Amino acid sequence: MKGVERLNGNPNWHDVCSFWCHIVFPTLASRRLNPFGVVVPRGVRKLKSLHTLGVVNIRDNGKVVLRDIRKLTQLRKLDVTGLNKKNCQELRSTLAELSRLESLSIISIDESGLRGCLEGVSSPPENLQNLKLHGTLVKLPQWIGGLQSLVKLVLENTILREVDATMQVLGKLPNLAILRLVLHPFNEGEELRLTFHPESFPSLMVLHLYLMNNLGSVEFEVGATPRLELLVFEYAVSDTTSISGLSSLQSLKEVVIKAFDCIEGVMMKGFDCSEELLGRVQDQVARNPNKPVLKRE
Numbered sequence: 001m002k003g004v005e006r007l008n009g010n011p012n013w014h015d016v017c018s019f020w021c022h023i024v025f026p027t028l029a030s031r032r033l034n035p036f037g038v039v040v041p042r043g044v045r046k047l048k049s050l051h052t053l054g055v056v057n058i059r060d061n062g063k064v065v066l067r068d069i070r071k072l073t074q075l076r077k078l079d080v081t082g083l084n085k086k087n088c089q090e091l092r093s094t095l096a097e098l099s100r101l102e103s104l105s106i107i108s109i110d111e112s113g114l115r116g117c118l119e120g121v122s123s124p125p126e127n128l129q130n131l132k133l134h135g136t137l138v139k140l141p142q143w144i145g146g147l148q149s150l151v152k153l154v155l156e157n158t159i160l161r162e163v164d165a166t167m168q169v170l171g172k173l174p175n176l177a178i179l180r181l182v183l184h185p186f187n188e189g190e191e192l193r194l195t196f197h198p199e200s201f202p203s204l205m206v207l208h209l210y211l212m213n214n215l216g217s218v219e220f221e222v223g224a225t226p227r228l229e230l231l232v233f234e235y236a237v238s239d240t241t242s243i244s245g246l247s248s249l250q251s252l253k254e255v256v257i258k259a260f261d262c263i264e265g266v267m268m269k270g271f272d273c274s275e276e277l278l279g280r281v282q283d284q285v286a287r288n289p290n291k292p293v294l295k296r297e
Contacts, residue, residue, distance in 0.1 A: 038055065038056060045157055059084060061084070062082065062086065069098075103128070106132070126149065128147050128149060129150060133154070133155055144169065166186070181209050198223030204228050209235075216241060220244070229257070236260050243288045246285060
């Protein structure tokens with residue numbers, strides 16, 4: 001039923017069966033029964049003019065696959081999944097060769113995640129504009145702070161330990177316009193306080209906070225995110241997050257709040273958000289001179 005939630009109306013078991021028979025199973029078959037990416041055909045290295053490749057599963061035979069991908073020096077977009085300790089070094093070497101890359105997505109569902117895999121990339125793509133990282137990182141790779149052209153960044157399940165240090169690095173990226181922090185971007189060992197300091201995130205226009213566990217507070221200090229137009233906050237109804245500083249965001253146009261509840265491990269939409277949270281947000285939005293719109297979903 002989780003996958004069928006997106007269908008119109010109220011799905012029943014007939015809808016569920018149709019969804020799996022006509023959408024899920026054919027998709028898995030087309031991916032050689034691998035829901036996490038496709039198997040790259042032999043000889044892909046010969047496609048010298050290829051610009052887009054993904055989603056490629058490098059879990060099995062990853063070293064050979066990455067050596068082929070390394071030859072595709074015209075690639076602009078690359079999406080890979082299945083990263084693990086066995087193919088880490090090969091991925092680093094591959095990224096150093098793909099100098100024209102503009103979009104990169106790396107996903108790992110391995111227990112060790114991305115830990116240690118992205119450190120030491122000798123020559124990261126200078127023109128990278130879009131970056132998505134999914135999997136345990138613990139520490140933000142140093143080279144990310146040098147991505148002067150980066151426009152969009154997604155951190156999902158990265159479990160970064162140094163919250164303030166990470167935010168300071170990201171806050172200095174001159175062209176970062178879209179930031180999505182999803183599920184467990186930071187370590188959930190203690191209550192998380194997310195602070196946007198003055199003069200940080202100078203180009204940020206869209207901020208999306210999605211079901212961040214143990215998120216105690218989100219604070220925008222005066223002078224932070226001067227170009228922020230859209231804030232989307234999706235949270236579990238059991239959370240007690242506080243949001244402050246919205247009244248000082250001079251470019252804010254829209255705030256969207258979505259509440260979820262968890263039933264037997266499945267996140268379900270459509271629940272009313274906390275009246276206390278909504279009241280605080282409404283008060284700040286009302287005091288913002290830009291008169292942003294508040295949407296409750």
